[in-house]
Amino acid sequence: MNKAPKKNKQVKRLFVSLYLLVSLSVLGIGWTLDSLWQKSVDENGAFDAPLIALAQILEQVPKTERQQYLDKLTPNAAYPLQLLPAQKVSLSENQQLTSDKVFTITPEDNLQIQFIAVGDQVLMSGPIEIDPRSRLRTLFTLVFYLLLALVALIWVWPLSRDLNILRNAAHSLGQAKWNTRIKLAMSSQVRPLAETFNEMARHIGELIENQKHLSNAVSHEIRTPLARLKFALALLPQHCTPESDIKRRETFFEGMQQDIEEMETLLQELLTYASLESQQASHSFEQIDLTGLTKQTIARLQAHQAIAIKFDYPADVSFIVLGDPNLVERAIQNLITNAQRFAQQQITITLAHSTKNEIKLSVEDDGEGILQEDQSKIFEPFYRSATKQNGNKGHGLGLAIIKRIMSRHKGEVSLNSQPGQTIFTLVFPPF
Secondary structure (H helix, E strand, O other): OOHHHHHHHHHHHHHHHHHHHHHHHHHHHHHHHHHHHHHHHHOOHHHHHHHHHHHHHHHHOOHHHHHHHHHHOOOOOOOOEEEEEHHHOOOOOOOOOEOOEOEEEEEEOOEEEEEEEEOOEEEEEEEEEOOOOHHHHHHHHHHHHHHHHHHHHHHHHHHHHHHHHHHHHHHHHHOOOOOOOOOOOOOOOOHHHHHHHHHHHHHHHHHHHHHHHHHHHHHHHHHHHHHHHHHHHHHHHHHOOOOOOHHHHHHHHHHHHHHHHHHHHHHHHHHHHHHOOOOOOOOOOEEEEHHHHHHHHHHHHHOOOOOEEEEEOOOOOOOEEEEOHHHHHHHHHHHHHHHHHHOOOEEEEEEEEOOOOOEEEEEEEOOOOOOHHHHOOOOOOOOOOOOOOOOOOOOOOHHHHHHHHHHHOOOEEEEEEEOOEEEEEEEEOOO
C-alpha cells in the first residue's frame, strides 16, 4: 500500500540530487575560476602600473624637489599622494619595499593604502576607496550563477521527468502489463532508450501471447485425435477376437495409426514453429542457389501429385540468397503443398528480381481463392481459412512457419488472392 509514495520520494530524491550535482558543480567551478581570475589578473601589476611609473619618475627628481613635484600635480581627493620618510613605514621583517612593486594594506573593508619605495623615501597612496562597484559586481555575479542554475533546472527537469516515465513503464511491465508503451517527445534525450524499451515490451508481449495462443490451440488440436484414440482403445477388444473380420480390423488399426501420425505431425510443426521464435540470424547461413533449390523441391513434391507444376524463371539470371537452406526449402515446400491442396489444374512458380534488387519467388494456384476476411489472419498460427476445399485439413501452422522463416531471413511473405487466383510471394533481401 505504501510502495507508490515511497517510489515518488525516491524519484524526487533522484531529481534533487541530480539537480544539486549539476548546479553546484557549475557554481563551484565558475566561482573558483572567477576567484583565480581576480587574483591573477585584477591584482596584477597592470593596475599598479601608474603608481610604479610615478615612483620611478620621482626617483629621478632630487629629494628636496620631490614634494614640490607632487604638489604641482592636479590634486585628486579620491587618490591622495604623499611622500614619507622610510622609517615612518613599519613592515615585518620578511617584507621590504622596492621601486618596482606596490605594497598594499587594507585597514578597513572598503579602503586600501598603497606604498612604494622612492629612493630612501616612501610614496604613499591612499587611503583609497576600493572599487565602489564591487558590490554591484558581486550582485551581477550572483545573478549570473542563478541564471546558470535556472538553465540547469530547465535541462535536468525534462530528463528527470522522462526517466520517471521510464521507471513507471518498467514497473508496469514487471506487473505483466504487456501492452505498456512509452511515448516521449522527439527532443527527449532518452527517446532512443524508450524506443528500445518499446521494442522489448512488444517482443515480450508477442511471446507471451503466442505461448497462450499455442497452449490453447494445442489443447484443442490434439483433443480430437486423442479422443478418437481413446474411443478406439475402448473398442479394441472387439476387433481382436478370433471371430472379428480381418479387413475391418486392419481398417480399424489404420485409423489408429493415422491418429498417431496426426499428433506426431502436429508436434513436429510445433517444434519447428517454436524453434523459429528467435529473430537472430543463424550462424549457418550460406549462399543458396534459389533456382536449384526450387527445382529440387518441385521434383520431390510433383511425384506425389497429379497437378502440374510450372517453373518460370530466366535461365541467364542468377538467383542467390543468403540463408539457411533447410529453412528456405521448408518455406518453398509449405507454399507448394498449400497450393497443391487448392489448385484445380496448374501451379505456377516464378522467380524474378524486383526494382529494389530483391528476389521474389511467387507460387500461384488457380483455386477458389482465400476469403477477404481471412487474408489478414492467414499467417497467424492455427488459423485455417473457411473455404470449401480446406475443410478441416492441416493444423494452420504451415503459413505461420513461412512467416517466421522469412522474418529470420530479414524478408517477408505476401498474399494476393481473388477467386480463381491465389499468389503467395516470398521476398528475399538483396545479397
